[in-house]
Amino acid sequence: MGLGIETRHRIARRAALEIKDGMTVNLGIGIPTLVADYIPKDLHIMLHTENGILGMGGSPAQGEEDGNLSNAGGYPVTIHPGASYFDSATAFGIIRKGLLDFTILGALEVSEKGDIANWIVPGKRVPGMGGAIDLAQKAKKVVILMNHTDKFGNPKIVKNCSLPLTVKEGAHMIITEKAVFQCVNGQLFLREIMNPYSVDDVLRTTGAAVIVDEKVSVFQ
């Protein structure tokens, strides 16, 4: 993502505000993993992973890792009381049935309607969709964390996605290093800007129609 550590933490801290008490949540790896650090300790959250854990906890102390207990990215984790292990069919049954309240995904492009493209750049980068289509289509709330622009400075929030889609109209919220958007009924609303950016900065580097909130707040 090429973002500084402070920016990454700001994005993670903002995303964590969307997680409410009692939710069943799937976080990805990378910045989304940081989000877990900002979930208030008094909330009761069940973290789900695609590789078959519900009730995942944080990282173990060094030296106490268990090679057979990891998150979907292969990093060692712990579990909380009430946790369960299950096979991949059940892991995705939980997703497909709509039991996930919340998920975070990265993206290459998001359209103003909430279309998400995040698993393939044809002919260039073809990692596969993994569980992204299942998550994007079935989680009750889908939050996109991504750079505001690509490495050439082109907007990643666009009118229409040019890359193959992960899901149509799947994104509910987009959080970048510059701003927080909500996707509502096919329209994109600018809700917050991130310190130190301005509304003009954000609009200039966004390739979609944006409705600017009357009271755009600043997230520090």
Place this chain on the structure above:
Amino acid sequence: MAQKVNKEISLESASQYFFNGMSLMVGGFGGVGAPPSLVNLILEKNIQDIFLISNDTGFPWIGPGKLITEKRVKKLIASHIGSNPEAGKQMQEGFLEVEFVPQGTLAEKIRAGGMGLGGILVDVGLGTVVEANKEKVLVNSKEYMIETALTADVSIVYAKRADRYGNLIYDKSARNTNPLVATAGQITIAEVEEIVPTGSLNPEEIVTPGVFVDFIIQSKGVDWKWVWELKRGTESPEGQHSK
């Protein structure tokens, strides 16, 4: 009426079930829970032209990723190859044919194969390229794709414990796709950490009934613990969306 079957065989004798051009299903997720001794055996026996079905291609030197690195795989069905650059390279070069399947759908296709079903009805991926060439049906006015079941000539899995009848118990998140893969092979071989006498596992805790398992072999030890050792401190900054 005690079950007297002993399915334990030597690692070496498992090689007779592998052949050039076989379809091979491998359990595991990101290399964790993939059977390393059996993968190494396939490499040693110089098996070629494999049609591999696996959740992912692990890492270049972990799990089924090794089979890719050594160019033993001609065709692959997987949900993700992002952690194995060699797979992407061979795909671009046209050496490796890859069919991507959404992870949950892939798990269910394997389960369907193992449970004797012809396929399943799925709506995950409607409106995306996943739809291409899929037959669709309406059920109660809702649209679904028909996803056909997957089976393989040989399934290889990793389990924590087996009794001699082949009942399997897994360990934490190393379970992942293994119980599904174990059911879907014409022949299923389980590599296990510990083999115990039949009757000593608690029937309430057995995950894979031994009737699905043809052979068990004693593992020589696992190779995935350093997945995270290797990656510590080099974490990809972009929130990786998948796997």
